[in-house]
Amino acid sequence: MIPIKKQYRRLRSLLFALSSVIMFFIFWELIALYSPSPYVPDPYSVLKAFITMLTVGDIDGYTLTWHALVSLERVLLGFIVGAATGVPIGMLLGIKPTLKGAVTPIIEPLRFIPPIAWIPLSIVLLIGLWRYIFLIWIGVFFPVLLDTIAGVKRTSITLIQMAKTFGADNKKIIARVIFPSSLPEIMNGLRVGLGVGWMCIVAAEMIGGEPVGLGRLILKYANLLQIDVVIVGMITIGLIGLTLNYFILLLEKRLFKWRVEIRA
Amino acid sequence: MKKAILLESVSKKYEVGSSSLEVIKSLTFDVNENEFVCIVGPSGCGKTTLLRLVSGLEPPTSGRILIFGDPPDPRKQRFGVIFQEDSLLPWRTVIGNVKFGLELQGYKESEHEKIARTYIELVGLQGFENYYPHQISGGMKKRVAIARALAINPDLILMDEPFADLDAQTRSLMQRELLNIWSKLNKTVLFITHNVEEAVFLAQRVFVLTKRPSRVKQIINIDLPYPRARLSPPFISYRERILTAFHEELEGI
Ligand SMILES: Nc1ncnc2c1ncn2[C@@H]1O[C@H](COP(=O)(O)OP(=O)(O)OP(=O)(O)O)[C@@H](O)[C@H]1O
Numbered sequence: 001m002i003p004i005k006k007q008y009r010r011l012r013s014l015l016f017a018l019s020s021v022i023m024f025f026i027f028w029e030l031i032a033l034y035s036p037s038p039y040v041p042d043p044y045s046v047l048k049a050f051i052t053m054l055t056v057g058d059i060d061g062y063t064l065t066w067h068a069l070v071s072l073e074r075v076l077l078g079f080i081v082g083a084a085t086g087v088p089i090g091m092l093l094g095i096k097p098t099l100k101g102a103v104t105p106i107i108e109p110l111r112f113i114p115p116i117a118w119i120p121l122s123i124v125l126l127i128g129l130w131r132y133i134f135l136i137w138i139g140v141f142f143p144v145l146l147d148t149i150a151g152v153k154r155t156s157i158t159l160i161q162m163a164k165t166f167g168a169d170n171k172k173i174i175a176r177v178i179f180p181s182s183l184p185e186i187m188n189g190l191r192v193g194l195g196v197g198w199m200c201i202v203a204a205e206m207i208g209g210e211p212v213g214l215g216r217l218i219l220k221y222a223n224l225l226q227i228d229v230v231i232v233g234m235i236t237i238g239l240i241g242l243t244l245n246y247f248i249l250l251l252e253k254r255l256f257k258w259r260v261e262i263r264a
Numbered sequence: 265m266k267k268a269i270l271l272e273s274v275s276k277k278y279e280v281g282s283s284s285l286e287v288i289k290s291l292t293f294d295v296n297e298n299e300f301v302c303i304v305g306p307s308g309c310g311k312t313t314l315l316r317l318v319s320g321l322e323p324p325t326s327g328r329i330l331i332f333g334d335p336p337d338p339r340k341q342r343f344g345v346i347f348q349e350d351s352l353l354p355w356r357t358v359i360g361n362v363k364f365g366l367e368l369q370g371y372k373e374s375e376h377e378k379i380a381r382t383y384i385e386l387v388g389l390q391g392f393e394n395y396y397p398h399q400i401s402g403g404m405k406k407r408v409a410i411a412r413a414l415a416i417n418p419d420l421i422l423m424d425e426p427f428a429d430l431d432a433q434t435r436s437l438m439q440r441e442l443l444n445i446w447s448k449l450n451k452t453v454l455f456i457t458h459n460v461e462e463a464v465f466l467a468q469r470v471f472v473l474t475k476r477p478s479r480v481k482q483i484i485n486i487d488l489p490y491p492r493a494r495l496s497p498p499f500i501s502y503r504e505r506i507l508t509a510f511h512e513e514l515e516g517i
């Protein structure tokens with residue numbers, strides 16, 4: 001049984017959370033009421049739009065679920081490419097400081113260029129799905145790369161020497177000491193990378209062409225000045241991002257039982 | 265017979281920035297097969313460095329090191345090294361850590377479990393097989409490291425102040441266990457410590473090192489039968505002899 005005090009504390013924090021959500025909606029309602037612009041929807045009309053999008057679909061007949069699934073597919077593909085490049089390159093750069101020194105002047109400025117700025121180039125250089133993948137990759141790659149390098153750097157020298165005294169060659173040292181030792185940082189990079197990649201979805205879908213995807217939905221209805229649907233798209237992006245993050249956190253918790261003490 | 269360990273005028277210099285630090289200077293000694301040798305020396309004199317040289321982790325700047333007649337190479341000889349710092353893999357359980365050496369040494373997968381359990385029992389950790397390092401005490405971690413080192417049936421056991429962080433009671437328990445293991449398994453042991461009493465309790469020969477750059481200051485044969493009584497007059501007189509040599513070195517620091 002949970003002690004009374006703890007139960008009380010839980011109830012209190014639940015009430016706080018609930019009241020801040022209510023405050024948020026009141027605030028939103030007030031903005032909608034007193035805004036001089038006729039285009040600011042109130043929470044109720046957004047809810048209506050949400051239900052319409054879920055059941056009937058948008059002007060082209062695509063439902064919200066379909067938009068979300070298409071976006072998810074694009075982001076996951078970009079994420080897979082980002083992880084498959086970020087982790088090995090990060091390992092390599094972490095292990096070879098001279099190589100890292102050589103490529104730092106290229107990587108450092110690149111990572112401050114926002115995905116939106118890459119759109120024209122990606123249209124010129126790539127076709128079809130690869131454009132989306134590339135833009136999402138831009139968002140995923142750098143957090144994964146930097147965290148992987150940081151994880152490798154943090155590997156204990158004593159553990160590496162220990163493996164050496166047992167006759168381990170470089171390949172085994174990387175596979176059995178450096179990689180598992182950096183895995184918590186790598187997972188953290190993957191989680192952040194997936195979040196950033198997901199946030200790039202609107203930029204990626206600005207490329208146009210196909211009428212599906214959450215980013216596309218937002219842009220479509222922005223042009224029609226139907227802001228309620230725009231907000232439906234925004235909220236959906238936020239909620240899915242939250243869920244993705246939560247699932248990776250859950251995975252991390254399972255994977256790193258040996259670290260629970262440090263996390264607590 | 266080939267010496268288990270042979271050092272011939274071994275020197276080691278480290279380059280730090282633009283200056284160079286001579287840690288070991290023309291060090292010469294040998295250790296016989298199945299012998300238990302303790303090395304004592306002041307802190308910072310180069311004992312850990314010496315262990316890195318003997319286990320082939322680093323080459324000497326000059327001189328020659330031979331392990332059973334060959335230059336040290338962990339891929340050819342079996343070293344059981346117990347490091348001064350914590351060297352357990354935090355993501356592996358106790359038994360996973362003990363298996364680590366077996367995996368790297370190419371033992372058959374089917375044998376890992378049985379061998380690992382045997383050595384976990386030897387160091388008295390049965391029941392803790394599935395604990396992670398963060399769930400066991402410092403002394404238990406050292407014992408896991410010892411089990412891991414012994415499990416591969418090493419040609420040479422190299423221990424770097426393995427009992428330094430233990431309380432007096434656990435320490436003397438571990439010392440007796442180590443002597444048991446040594447007499448049972450017939451191994452060559454090079455044991456580093458700066459605890460003189462520990463050296464007299466354990467070793468057949470004690471090498472006292474000078475301060476940096478270190479050489480062998482004195483070699484003392486401990487002609488006492490095991491198990492040794494720490495309060496017996498000959499024990500105390502050995503201890504005093506080594507302490508005197510040791511303190512001469514400390515004064516110069
Ligand atoms: N990789 C290195 N680079 C530069 N200097 C080093 C390196 N390793 C050790 N030294 C220096 O060598 C000297 C001896 O170090 P070492 O760790 O061998 O001492 P020790 O005898 O083991 O000391 P303690 O009893 O405190 O463990 C120290 O002055 C240290 O600063």
Ligand SMILES: [Mg+2]
Nearest residue numbers: 311312348424
């Ligand atoms: Mg040392």
